Amino acid sequence: MPVTPTPAPRRPHAIRTIGFLLASLPIRLLAFVLTLVSVVLGITTTMLWVGIPILITATSVVRGFTGLERRWVGTMLGIEVAEPVRRPHGRGLLPTWQTRLVDPVTWRELVFVLVALPLGIVEFVAGLVSVAVPPFGIFVAPRIGAMHGELTSSMLGPDRTAQLEARTRQLKDSRARGVDAVEAERRRIERDLHDGAQQRLVAVAMSLGRAQLKLGDDTQADVRELIGAAHHDAKLAVAELRDLARGIYPPVLQDRGLDAALSSLTARVPIPVDVEVTVEPRPPAPVETTTYFIVSETLTNITKHAGADRASVRVTRDADTVVVEIVDNGHGGASVRPGGGLAGLADRAATIDGVLTVVSPAGGPTVVRADLPVRW
Structure with a gap:
């Protein structure tokens, strides 16, 4: 069977990409400054316990900017980036900080915010060149946008392991529902055989038995033989149906x-x-x-x-x-x-x-x- 190749992702629109390259720098600059200042301040004041809420605020700032980045990339470049799977945390500042500290998503988002500023400067220059040199903007800017989308997906989207684990859980849940459905169908068939066809055959066998008893001695032998054979076959059919129903679900x-x-x-x-x-x-x-x-x-x-x-x-x-x-x-x-x-x-x-x-x-x-x- 021939393998169908996976279609390549659609390239972003040139004009929207140029707008993305030019407008992203101020956002990146603000995110970089706020994140760097809050992280440094939080680390230096951690021994005084004031640093913990500051560091939690820093991670919240990072989450806010990376969430904005996902929506921005989706709106301007047409590349949808799903939310990553984060570790759940308990109530209180300390459990929240401890969980965020060991969550790989936190560190990936922090690295992205810090890298996004120098990347944004390069992209801003590319946007200016695209405006000044239209052939460059038409052919090169969409490729830059596509690469930025891939980087965003790899750093801010669900990691491959989390996606595979989620898919595995989904398949296991689906398979479990399928097994339960088959089990219920077996029981239904067993009930239908027991309450339907089997009971009707029992009634036929009983009627044939009564008819055979009422036949007189002067009744034609071939008629008695036919009724006897039908009675025997009906009893065999009842036994076979009973075994079949027991085999489906005892x-x-x-x-x-x-x-x-x-x-x-x-x-x-x-x-x-x-x-x-x-x-x-x-x-x-x-x-x-x-x-x-x-x-x-x-x-x-x-x-x-x-x-x-x-x-x-x-x-x-x-x-x-x-x-x-x-x-x-x-x-x-x-x-x-x-x-x-x-x-x-x-x-x-x-x-x-x-x-x-x-x-x-x-x-x-x-x-x-x-x-x-x-x-x-």
């Missing part, structure tokens, strides 16, 4: 939790399965569902392919993780292969940031382990 899991659900599940397995579940407090519903289906599918694979005559299931949790371990005494040799059943379980665990590992040497035993976070 009601016992919602009502009584993992311990009861896994005990009910292993009771239907044709080999003995030891179960140990310790998951207090109860984990979120997506974690419970993922745990249930990992155990269910793994036990199905064991009974079909492992040649085992015994298995064990152990589910524990700590503050951050639910750990699922399924062990069997079969012949081993299981592996996570693309498109295989274990790969599907690994993918399911990954939807909630879980990790599935398989240790299965030839001759066994096989250990399937899933580490599932309880928050994401």
